Amino acid sequence: MALSRRNKVRFSRLAVFLVIIFVFIYFISIPKSRQAPASQASTKDDRKISKRDGVKDDVSGIRDIYDYIVVGGGQSGLTVANRLSEGKDTVLVVEYGYLYHDDPLIARPWQPFDLSNGLFHDPKLMFNFSSTPQAGLNGRTQHISAASTVGGGSTVNGMFLNRGAAEDYDAWEKLGNPGWGWKGMLPYFKKSSTFTPPGKMLQEEYGATYDLDAAYGTDGPIHMSNPEWAWPGQKVQMAGWRELGVQNTTEGAGGDAVGIFWVPRAQHPIDQTRSYAVTGYLNPALERDNFDLLPGHRVNEIILSKDNEAEGVMIQRRDGNNTISPVRARKEVILAAGLHTPVIMQRSGIGPRRVLESARIDVRVELPGVGMNLQDHPAAGLNYVFTTDFFINPGSINGVQAADEFKRTRSGPHAGGHNAAMFLPATSFLNNSVEIIQSITKDERLQNLPHMYAANPTLYAGYQKQLSILAQAYGSNKSSVIGTPIAGDGYSLLILQKPVSRGTITLDPSNPFGANALVDYGTLKDPLDLQVLIGMIEFTRKWYKSDAMKRVTPVERSPGLAVSSYQDLEKYVRGQAESTIGHQSGTTAMMPLELGGVVDPGLLVYGVKRLSVVDASMIPLVPSTNLCSTVYAVAEKAADLIKRRNRKLWGMSY
């Protein structure tokens, strides 16, 4: 039926009116308390968004429904999203941060050679808030070290791409997770990486070794390589450790991550630029029609059906617009929001009853473990000056010369930083290791746990199971409890790899949707962690006195040799140590429900259908290593598990 012109005008006015009414009713029906404030970002928006079609500016550019929605376009999120979009399934990644494709500091963070002011602390790339006061650190708060940009931690991290020892992953299996031991993880370490062996100079002059077959892949998305360059001081430092009985390990990435070994960097071997989730996983996915990335948007909560099925997510722009929009997922909602994964679950009514009730959130699924079991790698430092130093050393580099050398040769200090490390078993440096091992499983440990553990016996049960595994690890010479970079300078960063203290991440009950998460690292709350760090300080002082180290005539600047009694060292560590090196993990642990676990070995959240977790928060017990390559392997394995179960459910879609 043809409409007259006047009727056409009337009809379109009516349609516009109805749309306005609908939109108005929809948005006033979303309580203000479920909206985030306009922006929590402290810096101006100077992002550079790729013009590629898959990068969306706004919800108007995305579909109403996707097969998969990935919450968080950080390291694990991009990895999983790439693999899930390999076939025909549609995938949306919602990421709070922005995409900075062309930032030269991301590609080569070593250019200014001052990381204290550089990439790690660039506010545009990071979440900018602090932890709660840390009782174990004299009440000091800690800067949260977590990325908020596309690529997440892989965009900002130190590019040190090591792996834990086989026993670290076998511990995950022992915690009730078949298939997650070293044997189950190795194929995914390999799948995620392409390894280029160290060059002739590193091998001949510095003794760099590797074992290609035992450890590496040759066609994965992430490059692992070392520039043909090292600090001369590193040789001396390694010789000093050898005097104290520490052995060299041929290959640290093949399950034998104990002793002194060379560590490849997440670096492209040709141009020495960062190889990360954006270059390895995002860029190829952006070529596909079935893949969309929505940066600059925050997922507030998961949409749950009446019978607790994850149907989609509620998303909101990060900058200045309080509009909240739903997006639906046909197959699965996948949480990859790192530090914020437990908070998103809690906002959605999934978590410990007391936490949810204090924030007046309806309890949809009571899961006591959500936000508990927080682990990181706390670190303390010793500062020395080498009065007979080498040229060139990290303190003496001339930025202009180094930049010029890099331009000419693609080598020198600007070609890349740390490339060697030492990881030590407890028995190799602690005088009282037997006493410490015996005390690990004692009941006194329970007194140092976060008060929220008291509300649920499963949390205690899980922790006690972890302690029994930790006691074995502390007694094993194939598992390390301290790691330290071998960096060629006089700063010794001593990193505790197997803490027994635990922390929590919870929403702020006074403003669950708007305020920052409450992050309590629980650092050094348990005195056992302190004992181990102090034991390592003493061992490190011995090392500075070794014949090899005498060559550089080291003089201790801090804490200073006058600080030598246990009490004085305790004071020093509590006043100086840091809670985090960006390794927040464990808060939605993969463990059985009766051990306070949150996800099953398929990474599905207990009590919720079609909701999984794939980021570092699924780690039940933090491995003795920096986490980047572990996160890639977990996410690769997660993608296989997710594809497999959905293929069964939905029939072959590709």
Ligand SMILES: Cc1cc2nc3c(=O)[nH]c(=O)nc-3n(C[C@H](O)[C@H](O)[C@H](O)COP(=O)(O)OP(=O)(O)OC[C@H]3O[C@@H](n4cnc5c(N)ncnc54)[C@H](O)[C@@H]3O)c2cc1C
């Ligand atoms: C400064 C720093 C240095 C590090 N150095 C090293 C190193 O040298 N070697 C190493 O092996 N490891 C290192 N790590 C650790 C490693 O990079 C991380 O463990 C890893 O990247 C974590 O990956 P993820 O996927 O779990 O989380 P992330 O990569 O942090 O991803 C989470 C993403 O979710 C987004 N997000 C959060 N909330 C929301 C929301 N509500 N809605 C939408 N998106 C959201 C965030 O913006 C972020 O991009 C470092 C980490 C940091 C922070």
